[in-house]
Amino acid sequence: MSNAESEPPETGEAIGEKLTELAKRRGYFFRSSGSYGGVGGFYTFGPQGASLKGNVEDAWRDRFAIAEGNMEIDAPTIMPEPVFEASGHLDGFDDMLIECPDCGTSSRADHLVEDETEYEDAESLPIHEVEEIIAEYELVCPECGAGLAGVAVEEFNLMFATNIGPGDSQPGYLRPETAQGIFVEFPRLKEYARNQLPFGVTQIGRAYRNEISPRRSIIRTREFTQAELEYFVDPEADEPNLERVEDVELTLYPASEQRNDDGSEVETTIGSALEDGIIGDPWVAYFLGVAKPWYEAVGVDMDRFRFRQHLSGERAHYAADCWDAESEIDGNWIELAGFAYRGDYDLSKHADHSGDRFTVFKQYDEPQTVERATVDPDMSYLGPEFGGDAGAVAEELEALAGRDRSAFEADAVEIELEGETHEIPAEKTGFAVEEQTEAGEHVVPHVVEPSFGIDRLVYTVLHHAYREDEVDGEQRTYLELEPEVAPTFVGVFPLQNDDALEEQAREIVADLRDAGLSVTYDDSGNIGRRYRRQDEVGTPFCVTVDYETIENEETTVTVRERDTTAQKRLPVGDLAETLSAIRAGEMAFEEL
């Protein structure tokens, strides 16, 4: 177990409940299918939430696809069973649960068998065998000691199963991660990359896990959105451009510190963390360095953010080094993203299972000439001599030529086949040593995988943006969302119900929308109420048309900033341009 949930920074009071209430009331997110009683683990993003989420996805795409020069694809969410046999999800995602008839405790049946008997890989055994083993060894409930012999073992796979087409002849599954959609299409994707390593493929999409108990709002759901990058590299040749990120400062929580009782987080830079060996892999380090400023830009509070290294027991067996991005929410650390060096695990598995080629041809600088021992067996001799074994004999000859040329120097070549020794006259083997020119080799790329959870990030962004303060003695709740991700960028109001003011305000709305800004118009109640309404959904700016606007020669409006409630008067003509510049981060409100 990690102590990932220990020692949260002492910032922020518990605001999860208030946020959930606000999210429901204002349209960020809410439980799905409420009219039918609701369903666990599924949430709908309302108008505000969908917009915020879309903006976060756009920001991710800008940074991890476009700015890095990576491709983006959009693969199906349902894939056929063999894909998941290859990926390991069909077996590895399978839990065997056994429930104690006395105390009701559920245990992992496969773990019980592995712990208490000499069986080592109980997970791969069929259910009935596990049940037999439990009966045979008279295993008991680890909690209360009651006998478990004869108790049914229940299989629980975290993947949602379905059927493709009529009947159940072609089982399929909803993908438990978006990554497989990329790996499966690798042979074609590498063509689009013109067979050049390194290259990256991104995907933003839904993934599905039939969680036993979804919890904590949209933090752990059964359907969620991931943004993943699979970056394919030549492990021999490719190196990340660390200069771009080496000065990025970050908070790390390495495995070594987690094991200490008084372990603590480490403040360092990408460059020194690599030098000190804290981060093991330069590619992982590179993407941590890209991710940190990005998280900051979309509104994650860097005082409540860290990268935590996986402990060795926590890592998947193929992952050499693995770090999670984590944010702190009401005293708990939640996982926002995982950065794993997956080696050639995924591509090799799919190569084995599909028979397709998951490699990239890497041309040498200079063609290389190598001596290679080859055989060309005389099958008209081997056939009559060995009958049905002739093919196997030929294969063994070829293998032998590869490992021991001297075996072919005698008049007769000895080979072993199923324990028997056979002699083949040397002249019948067609043995030769030839010079071959090789232009390059097929390499299985290694994969670096930054994998982001979007829903959790949206929740974190809202949580970290939540503010309460007082304006003129009145309580105020507002969301300090970054302009780049805020669902609505500007609200436009007439100061009062007045045809002239309203007409002018509607013109401004049209202008701003033409400029591509997300605008809302509001003329209900009084001006203060409208400001508060926009504050609560996190709209960064409000524009108000008053009598000065329509009476003075120069048409001006007030622009009011959300966080400070400060106002400035600006000419209408420059409004769209100025606000667009602010949204793009090229200008600050204070500079106006």
Add this chain to the structure above:
RNA sequence: GCGCGGAUGGUCUAGUGGUAGGACCUGAGCCUUCCAAGCUCAUGGCCCGGGUUCAAAUCCCGGUCCGCGCACCA
């Protein structure tokens, strides 16, 4: 999946075996020359299914969902 607690307008909540009230929000109107003001009016609710009862939002059972703990989290 187990245990404990919960579920009343959009939101937050009061409530008793005799068919539900408030606040906020929302909408209409009045008022209003910049921060949830005031006045009038309006919309809208007892999670679902069974049982007990003359009568159930209330008591009982089951389910669904939510929160917490346990287990689970490739």
